[in-house]
Amino acid sequence: LAELGINFDHIWQKTLTVLHPLKVADGSIMNETDLAGPMVFCLAFGATLLLAGKIQFGYVYGISAIGCLGMFCLLNLMSMTGVSFGCVASVLGYCLLPMILLSSFAIVFSLQGMMGIILTAGIIGWCSFSASKIFISALAMEGQQLLVAYPCALLYGVFALISVF
């Protein structure tokens, strides 16, 4: 696995950074583009949706691809230094982890009530907060966290829409 470039320790470190919203992100964390973790998370998201009765792998992949492309263009326009597509895809993929929690919750309970709305809003906030935290530490964009968080929130909102309905 080491030959394939899959370093479990790094994957674990990045996962912890995402799951712990208040943990300060290391700027160098995203220097190595690692797509193995995000791939696993996308598959896990699709699998939890499948368990809830929604066969929507195609939508997940399509929306992730288009969303990554959109974020890539926006971040390149907003940051002083450019950013590579792999880096954007990697960060957005890792921050999909809380969304997997939401879709696993949707297997057992329906998310269309008031509690579902509050939970969905919280999870979307968590995902976009983590993603924007990593982006601004990697791209040195102080003071623009809200501006980066909002498009991430829209993207994760679409994922949440798939989970809820």
Added chain:
Amino acid sequence: AGPGAAGVGPGRAGVDAVSAPAQGGGSAVIDMENMDDTSGSSFEDMGEMHQRMKEEEEEEAEGEAGAGEEEDGEFLGMKGLRGQLGRQVADQMWQVGKRQASRAFSLYANIDILRPYFDVEPVQVRARLLESMIPVKMINFPQKIAGELYGPLMLVFTLVAILLHGMKTSDTIIREGTLMGTAIGTCFGYWLGVSSFMYFLAYLCNAQITMVQMLSLLGYGLFGHCITLFVTYNIHFHSLFYIFWLVVGGLSTLRMVAVLVSRTVGHTQRLILCGTLAALHMLFLLYLHFAYHKVVEGILDTLEGPNMPPFQRVARDIPVVSNAVLNTTAKAIALTL
């Protein structure tokens, strides 16, 4: 360089055969088949010969590796003309591909033109969002329009998200296409299409406004639409929608109209520009509300149940507990006000 480079492989054996006696190395057999393997004019022949001579020198420096290549050249030379043609075609395809790639890359470099329009602070965006609902009073002096594209782009995407949410909660079925495609097409089509049309009208009416400013103005005007639709897709009351349409939609329209009036000279021109903009802006909000609302009403005509409030025939709701709670709360507030 094309024919010369392409002719290197099969021709090399011939050259080696020719120059072998002079240098005292390599094969002493002259391969007559390969001697005829040149493309045409003597000019190209000279180019080929020159190329081969250069590569010969490089190969001598390599020594044994050169001998190995010679043998390969001889083997490939058996294919003759077909091999050379294949190499020419491959070379041409490579050139065309490289040209297309460099054109695409220079197109990407043009995206950097958009960079200054995304250089904003969160405070500025918030200020502009609030300003977009406040009509200006001074119309004799050209009002400043922020030429910024981040806010308008985010507002268009927010409108897409709200539309998607509205379509999902009302179980809208789009027969030709997808929900996502419809939402994106509608919102971006409005933003880009109406901006271009208004810019064209502004050009005809001699108004002082650039395309980016027009995009920015119209984009920020969608803030009112976002608020109205967000509220009325969740609380279903016709009267509430009309109030929001007039007040919120009207305020953002007035703001845009005032800014345009301050930048146009002449009564007829002002009337044309502002009338068109106001009409399109307000009608778009009406369209967005009713395009999905009708479906809800159609479905609910058959779902009359005990949850129906007897005294009010308004846009009804899919009988879900939380929505019923919201509705009764809104009604209670409306009655007490």
